[in-house]
Amino acid sequence: MLMSNAAAGIAQHLGREAEAVCRHYLSNGRKQGNYWIVGDVYNARGRSLYVRLTGPSSGKGASGKWTDAATGEHGDLLDLIAANLKLSSLSDTLDEARRFLSHPKPDPPSRATLQKAPTGSPEAARRLWAMGQSIAGTLAEHYLAARGITGHSRDAALRFHPSCYYWREGQPTGATPETWPALLAKVTDNAGMLTGVHRTWLDPDTATKAPLDPNRKAMGNLLGHAVRFGPSGDVMAVGEGVETMLSLGIALPTLPMAAALSGAHLAAFNPPDHLRRLYIAVDADPTGCEAASTLQERVAPQGIETIPLYPAHGDFNDDLRCLSVGELRVRLQSQLAPIDVPALLDSITS
Template sequence: MEFIMENTASEIAQRLSREAEAVCRHYLSCGRRQGRYWIVGDAENTPGRSLYVRLTGPTSGKGAAGKWTDAATGEHGDLLDLISANLRLSSLGEALDEARRFLSLPRPDPAPREPMPKAPTASPEAARRLWAMGQPIASTLAERYLARRGIVGIRNVRALRFHPHCYYWREDEPHETKPEAWPALLAKVTDIDGKLTGLHRTWLDPETANKAPLDPNRKAMGNLLGHGVRIGNATDILAAGEGLETLLSLRMAIPDLPVIAALSANHLAALELPDGIERLYIAVDSDEAGRIAADTIGERARYDGIETVPLAFRLEDANTDLRAFGLDELRAHLRPQLAPQDVDRLLPSSAA
């Protein structure tokens, strides 16, 4: 009688090893069989000869079928690891689901558990739960939305996630009304210790990859006062400003400058600054509220002995400049505004 496996990770890896060549033909179609191995460029199915997968051998242990190594990078693993790398999956659970689909195995019944108590609406706990349901923005509508605003190359920013069906309650309807569900860009708000305190949501239109036709189409939840969306690790320098897209644009222009988006003028004025900051760059929005907020945080920073350097833009903010003039022009506009000692550090001549 055939032994019925319980579909654990190790057991699924063994099942995959029995179908090693079929797995390779499906996920690594740009490769080819050569003797006992399948040869391809890398785990993402690039043509080449760097990665090799053993096609024969036992289902586990030394010399097992399905074991692979990439000679160029030193990466190695089993076929479950290969599927995860090939599809850029972010968790073991996703890799197991994909392997079960390939093997035509049913998903196991979830273990019974007590239902979690409902988190208070818009609380930090509700923000943490929503963040946990998000996924990396790579190849999602959120990445398309940011690209339409000129913001590219940020798919690995850990403070950003995507939710394909994020609830939206219209403000003119009772909260008991069933909410709509729209795709949303999630931005994680943290305190100076890196603890999640809130979340910022930008709802998106799946047809146009612009903001959704909602009013408002952005909302925050949790505890934002004093906190912000942090991109990069603050050292002795830091940049702070209001909007998420503004600070992402600034980060594109000056990749080594850590930034915080406070998400509003009032929250920028109240932003808590981490210890060790010697110089604070302030991205100044051109409206009156933006100038007042910049003056307020600048005064607080100077009182604490921190040098402040305002960064002005030609139009409303960094993202407007980026879209209007392009990245090189934005960088050239910022360069003379930097403190002299930071110019070569942040914008070496190769990036000028």
């Protein structure tokens, strides 16, 4: 609670100095009216990200709030500083913010104030996510590239942890867990709030999945939520695995994607209120087909059109590795609603 209160207070102070923060960390941008406009949180040139320079100290429309229209990423100036400098923890981010604001570093809290988050809870998921780093240049990026998935080094839904705890099934309570590198994927609700984290442990020697059983686990509140890629729109696709949906996104880069992480969670996926059409990436197994059918039946009363997308092989990552991207797009074109083809395929240069 002390760290949370400190973070809120510093975020509000940064908001009062929003223009100075932007000029320091986003020097390639420029002021336009009540906003600072720049390419992204990493200070690229462009107009995708905008930071509010005026407004109340907290709540809706607060000064310092920012959104990247290209990725859907958003947050306050503490989030921006963490992303800009690739800081891996809230503590490091607060230290940097204090340095910028010329605040003294506070005395460390007593051990009595440090409480362990319940194992597997949303709070534990938030803490793990805060310790992650950009996947650019890491084992996680190499793992995805080996599966044909490239171009996601700055994706806001993915992070890398170099030594993520792994508890084996049946491990005695109090035993020391193993640590392995892991690809982290952020699970969010329709408002963009983090509710959980999915972990894929990796083998540092081979850049493949770690020799663990299971080598994937999720924590937090998952039911109805998903790992999301791309800004929300009135048309989107949902499927099971992270790699499956990232692969589909290689073929259809303008279509927002969501990975529900399992067949059971796909069946329970909660679509955004504004959704008009939902494509369902169907894994070619009985569980995948049943999950897709259940989801179609669930959302039909909401007036959402559902269209299944079937891979040629087991899933769309198998397709991406077995087919060329052009061949995959040809297969998908016949399955898309004709009205979506111009926006999803005709504008792409194969």
